[in-house]
Each structure stands twice: as structure tokens, then as C-alpha cells.
Amino acid sequence: MTSLATEAPMASPVAEPLRPIAVEMTGVDKWYGTFQALKGIDLTVRKGEKIVICGPSGSGKSTLIRCINRLEPHDKGTITVNGIELDGSPGRTQDVRLECGMVFQQFNLFPHLTILENCMLAPRLGRGVAKEQAEAIARRYLERVRIGEQAMKYPSQLSGGQQQRVAIARALCMEPRIMLFDEPTSALDPEMIKEVLQVMEDLAAEGMTMICVTHEMGFARRVANRCVFMDKGEIVEEATAEDFFGNPDSDRLKQFLAQILH
Amino acid sequence: MNISTADFWGYVGQMLDGAVVTIQLFMSGFTLALVFGVAIGIITLSRNIVIQAVWRVYASIIMGVPSLLIIFLLYYGGSAMLRGLFGNNLYVDVTPFGAGLAALTIVYAAYVAELVHGAVRNLPRGQFEACAALAIRPVSAWRHVIMPQLARLALPGLVNIWLIVLKDTPLVSLAGLNDLVANAKIAAGATKEPFVFFIAASLFFVVASALTMPLSNWLERRFARGLQRVKA
Ligand SMILES: Nc1ncnc2c1ncn2[C@@H]1O[C@H](COP(=O)(O)OP(=O)(O)O)[C@@H](O)[C@H]1O
Numbered sequence: 001m002t003s004l005a006t007e008a009p010m011a012s013p014v015a016e017p018l019r020p021i022a023v024e025m026t027g028v029d030k031w032y033g034t035f036q037a038l039k040g041i042d043l044t045v046r047k048g049e050k051i052v053i054c055g056p057s058g059s060g061k062s063t064l065i066r067c068i069n070r071l072e073p074h075d076k077g078t079i080t081v082n083g084i085e086l087d088g089s090p091g092r093t094q095d096v097r098l099e100c101g102m103v104f105q106q107f108n109l110f111p112h113l114t115i116l117e118n119c120m121l122a123p124r125l126g127r128g129v130a131k132e133q134a135e136a137i138a139r140r141y142l143e144r145v146r147i148g149e150q151a152m153k154y155p156s157q158l159s160g161g162q163q164q165r166v167a168i169a170r171a172l173c174m175e176p177r178i179m180l181f182d183e184p185t186s187a188l189d190p191e192m193i194k195e196v197l198q199v200m201e202d203l204a205a206e207g208m209t210m211i212c213v214t215h216e217m218g219f220a221r222r223v224a225n226r227c228v229f230m231d232k233g234e235i236v237e238e239a240t241a242e243d244f245f246g247n248p249d250s251d252r253l254k255q256f257l258a259q260i261l262h
Numbered sequence: 263m264n265i266s267t268a269d270f271w272g273y274v275g276q277m278l279d280g281a282v283v284t285i286q287l288f289m290s291g292f293t294l295a296l297v298f299g300v301a302i303g304i305i306t307l308s309r310n311i312v313i314q315a316v317w318r319v320y321a322s323i324i325m326g327v328p329s330l331l332i333i334f335l336l337y338y339g340g341s342a343m344l345r346g347l348f349g350n351n352l353y354v355d356v357t358p359f360g361a362g363l364a365a366l367t368i369v370y371a372a373y374v375a376e377l378v379h380g381a382v383r384n385l386p387r388g389q390f391e392a393c394a395a396l397a398i399r400p401v402s403a404w405r406h407v408i409m410p411q412l413a414r415l416a417l418p419g420l421v422n423i424w425l426i427v428l429k430d431t432p433l434v435s436l437a438g439l440n441d442l443v444a445n446a447k448i449a450a451g452a453t454k455e456p457f458v459f460f461i462a463a464s465l466f467f468v469v470a471s472a473l474t475m476p477l478s479n480w481l482e483r484r485f486a487r488g489l490q491r492v493k494a
Pocket residue numbers: 032035037055056057058059060061062063064
């Protein structure tokens with residue numbers, strides 16, 4: 001029955017009132033030339049939720065997350081971030097980027113600036129924060145990621161894990177409401193993965209809204225409210241971490257899990 | 263020696279005057295080429311087809327035509343060109359210095375622009391993306407993040423261009439500029455002492471190039487802050 005189907009979500013018991021929506025994507029398509037990287041993506045993320053996105057290489061995970069802060073423009077559908085719709089206007093794009101912090105696989109720290117300067121630059125330029133205040137904010141977040149004593153060093157003097165923690169601190173210095181992570185531990189040596197995941201878990205515990213592309217299944221189980229599986233530009237399956245790993249629905253996800261867990 | 267000491271010192275004085283002209287032309291030419299070259303290099307990163315077409319034509323002319331011809335073109339044809347551009351009632355006296363300066367600027371701005379393109383291509387895309395994700399506006403991103411890194415990437419190439427401009431500067435003497443080389447030629451002819459004056463002029467260029475080394479090393483150290491891998 002169609003009427004039943006449409007009413008079903010409203011009728012479902014709600015333990016606590018639904019939180020406001022942080023990110024909403026509806027029917028999002030993305031093309032690179034003639035190649036379609038995203039196909040009709042629908043995704044809703046509420047404030048404080050932690051979403052883990054995984055899927056095989058080339059499935060469009062990075063593209064999806066990069067559309068949220070418009071590092072890539074989408075071609076169809078709507079993306080709304082904290083009530084701001086990304087319509088291509090520079091003003092909206094800027095506003096959305098002020099809402100979102102992003103952490104990249106390759107860290108992308110500014111190599112010619114010290115750790116402290118890396119963290120102070122965006123607040124100074126983007127938010128017009130005074131120098132002393134920007135430094136205080138930077139030092140506070142560097143302490144939070146447990147790297148305060150390295151503030152005067154340059155990125156090349158730090159290990160990969162330390163650099164990624166600086167990158168997280170740098171993003172936090174803009175005091176974003178949402179954090180986007182694109183495979184933050186994939187470029188790290190195994191012994192450094194834990195320190196970065198720990199920082200991310202601390203952040204999750206503080207209530208940050210987080211969207212993480214990662215294959216760290218332990219992290220996903222401990223932190224994620226929902227896991228999203230992507231393949232060939234589509235969201236194939238979306239479930240709680242428990243169901244996602246314990247009781248996968250689709251064959252594609254089963255295959256994928258078998259590969260990464262073996 | 264065939265001439266009196268007084269005459270000899272007269273020619274030496276003339277050569278010093280010439281050296282001053284050479285230094286002025288070289289310094290102003292290099293500076294203008296650097297400023298225009300960086301601007302052109304950044305503007306022509308645009309994918310706009312008109313900008314690209316203009317750049318292609320400009321670059322292929324500059325890379326193909328000898329600098330000497332461009333100096334002659336600007337010196338002998340400069341007045342006519344300016345009249346064509348700004349109207350017939352304008353009378354401008356194109357001096358050898360002016361023509362030479364314009365030629366060095368036009369030629370070496372193209373090389374500097376090429377250098378900027380290469381440096382931008384070598385800069386990881388992630389640097390631009392990190393700026394965008396941090397809501398740093400493009401102008402600020404260029405000023406605080408991109409340009410300092412381009413400067414380091416482009417420095418060795420810039421030193422090269424600096425040395426080539428230095429050696430190209432005497433070409434302007436062929437348009438009648440009384441620079442170091444022109445005055446050396448006069449002195450050599452008048453005194454029948456070619457070795458003395460030409461070797462003196464050569465020494466000037468050797469010393470000038472040699473001074474480049476400490477300068478470029480110093481700049482390199484300055485720009486390399488934080489960029490060298492620390493050896494474990
Ligand atoms: N800038 C681009 N130009 C063309 N194709 C791209 C570009 N970026 C990504 N792609 C393609 O889009 C697909 C999805 O890429 P991506 O989102 O990076 O996947 P994932 O992060 O899941 O590995 C891949 O097939 C990739 O080759």
C-alpha cells in the first residue's frame with residue numbers, strides 16, 4: 001500500500017525528538033565529463049550524528065564528501081548544509097565552508113608555515129580574528145590534539161600521524177559545526193593510525209557532527225551512528241554499525257566486507 | 263701603450279659610465295620582466311579561450327624571434343607603433359634605453375610567465391583545496407599560501423633568467439646605447455688595445471654573475487624554511 005509506505009517513517013516510534021538536519025542531499029548527480037561519479041545520492045545527516053562512508057576505491061566516496069563543501073560542484077539535485085543551500089553562488093559556498101571543517105588523506109598542511117601559523121591563518125583571513133586571539137585558539141586546539149609542544153615546528157619535521165592531528169586542529173580552529181574526513185588514516189603507517197583515530201573519537205564524544213570516509217571498521221563500530229556503503233556512484237546500503245557489519249543486506253556489501261575483513 | 267695616461271683614464275671613466283648604464287638597464291629590465299611575468303603567468307592560468315589565444319601568440323613570437331630583432335623593432339619602429347596606438351599627434355622620442363628596456367621586459371616576462379606556469383603545475387592540488395575548505399578567499403590564498411611556495415619552486419629558474427638577461431643586456435648597444443660594451447668597443451678602437459678593454463668588460467660580467475650566487479643561496483635558504491625534510 002502506498003499510503004502505508006509514505007506514513008511509515010512518521011509512524012515509527014521516536015525515542016527522542018529528531019535533531020535538526022545538518023546535511024541533506026537529495027537526488028544528487030555528479031559527472032566528470034561523460035563519467036557519472038554520483039548517481040541520485042540521497043543522504044540526511046542530523047546534528048551530532050557520526051556517519052561512516054565506505055566502499056571500494058573509485059565508488060565516489062571522495063566525490064560525495066567533496067560535494068558537501070563544494071570542492072566539487074554537483075550537477076543535479078540539492079545539497080543543504082545547516083539550512084544553507086549550495087546553489088553555486090560564491091556567498092553560499094563561502095557560508096557552507098565556514099560551517100564545515102575538512103581533513104584530507106594527504107594532510108595538505110601548508111609546508112612554508114609553522115604548525116602554529118598553519119592553525120592561525122584561516123581564522124585570521126576568513127573570520128578576521130585578531131592575532132593574539134587566533135594564537136590562543138590555535139594553541140587550545142593543538143593542545144586538544146595533544147601536539148601543543150610542536151607549535152613552532154614546520155610540518156616536514158613531524159610524523160604523518162602528528163601532521164594529520166595538526167590538520168584536524170587546523171580545521172577545528174575555524175570552529176566548524178560539521179567535520180568531513182576523507183580517508184584520514186589511509187596515508188599513515190599502521191602505528192600512527194591509532195593516535196589519529198583517538199583524536200577523532202574524542203571529537204565524536206564531544207558531540208561533533210562527523211561524516212567520515214574510512215575503512216577503519218573498529219572506529220566505525222565504536223563511533224558511527226550509521227554506516228553508508230557506496231558502490232559505482234550509488235548508496236547501496238545504509239544501516240546502523242551493528243547491522244552493517246553483522247547483518248549486511250546486499251551481496252555487494254557482503255562481498256566488500258569479506259574483502260576488507262577476511 | 264700607444265696613448266697618454268690621461269687619455270687612458272678618460273676611457274676608463276667612460277667604461278665606468280657605461281657600466282652604470284648596463285647595470286641600470288639590467289636591473290630595471292629584470293625587475294619589470296619579473297613583475298609583468300608573474301602577473302601574466304597568473305592571468306594566463308585562466309582557461310578563458312581569448313586569454314589563451316593571446317598568450318599562445320605572444321609566447322610563440324617571443325620564443326621564436328631573437329631578442330636583437332625585438333630590440334630593433336621597438337627602437338626603429340617604436341615611434342610609429344606608439345603613434346598607431348595613441349594617435350598621430352603624439353610625438354615620442356624612443357631612446358635606445360627605452361627600446362631596450364621595453365624589449366627585455368617583453369621578452370623575459372614571457373619566460374617568467376612560463377616559469378610561473380611550471381611552478382603552479384608542480385604545486386600539489388591539495389594546497390588549493392585546503393585553502394578552499396578553510397574558506398580562505400582566492401586572493402588571500404594566493405598571497406599567503408600559493409605565492410610563497412611558487413617563489414621557492416621558481417627560484418632556480420629565476421636565477422637562470424637573471425643570468426641570461428644580464429648577458430642579453432649588451433645587445434641594446436647595437437641600437438646605439440652607450441653601455442659598457444659599446445664604450446669598451448670605442449675605447450678598444452681608439453687605443454688599439456682591444457684586450458685591455460674587452461677583458462675588463464668581460465670581468466665586469468664575470469663578477470656580476472658571481473655575485474648572483476650568494477644572493478640566490480640566501481634567497482633559497484629564506485624560501486626553504488620548513489621545506490627541507492629533516493633527516494632522521
Ligand atoms: N577530477 C576528476 N576528473 C575525472 N574523474 C574523476 C575525478 N575525480 C574522481 N574521478 C573519478 O570518479 C570516480 C569516483 O572517484 P572518487 O570519488 O575519488 O572515489 P573514491 O573516493 O570512492 O575512491 C572514480 O572513477 C574517479 O576516477
